[in-house]
Amino acid sequence: MHAWLSRRIAWAANDLTAETFARALLSIDRFSDDREGTALPWLLGIARHVLLETVRQDRIETRARERLGLPLDLAVDDGFSEVEERLSPRRALERQLDALPPGEREALKLRVVDELPYDELAGRLDIRPAAARLRVSRALRRLAHTVPQEET
Numbered sequence: 001m002h003a004w005l006s007r008r009i010a011w012a013a014n015d016l017t018a019e020t021f022a023r024a025l026l027s028i029d030r031f032s033d034d035r036e037g038t039a040l041p042w043l044l045g046i047a048r049h050v051l052l053e054t055v056r057q058d059r060i061e062t063r064a065r066e067r068l069g070l071p072l073d074l075a076v077d078d079g080f081s082e083v084e085e086r087l088s089p090r091r092a093l094e095r096q097l098d099a100l101p102p103g104e105r106e107a108l109k110l111r112v113v114d115e116l117p118y119d120e121l122a123g124r125l126d127i128r129p130a131a132a133r134l135r136v137s138r139a140l141r142r143l144a145h146t147v148p149q150e151e152t
Contacts, residue, residue: 001043008051016054020047096146100139107135 001020006013023046024039031042065072097105103125110121111132122132
């Protein structure tokens with residue numbers, strides 16, 4: 001269902017898939033099994049109606065924006081994405097991880113994300129276990145200095 005909708009209107013496929021199944025659930029009592037066990041034709045019919053309604057609504061909204069002189073592209077940035085990125089803890093962490101020296105970043109990834117023991121981590125990086133511990137420790141220390149601490 002999602003793939004079918006994605007090929008037609010990719011930017012809204014997730015929402016339209018959810019809407020299709022919601023409408024199917026609401027009208028399940030009208031479903032008749034004419035295809036011997038498959039509801040796909042019925043679901044695709046619902047999806048087609050949901051898709052057509054969405055396209056019609058988008059056209060109406062576009063014409064209204066044109067008449068009112070509003071921007072047609074609702075994704076006009078105006079700097080909001082930069083603010084969002086600065087406020088996003090995940091993006092901030094990604095920037096801080098990217099700023100780590102490559103050896104420390106890789107050691108930290110193998111230890112924290114992949115949960116490798118230090119011996120295996122050292123083998124993958126072709127270093128001694130003590131050096132692996134040192135790299136992870138340095139990476140964590142650098143991150144601790146860049147992450148704002150909450151006051152208690």
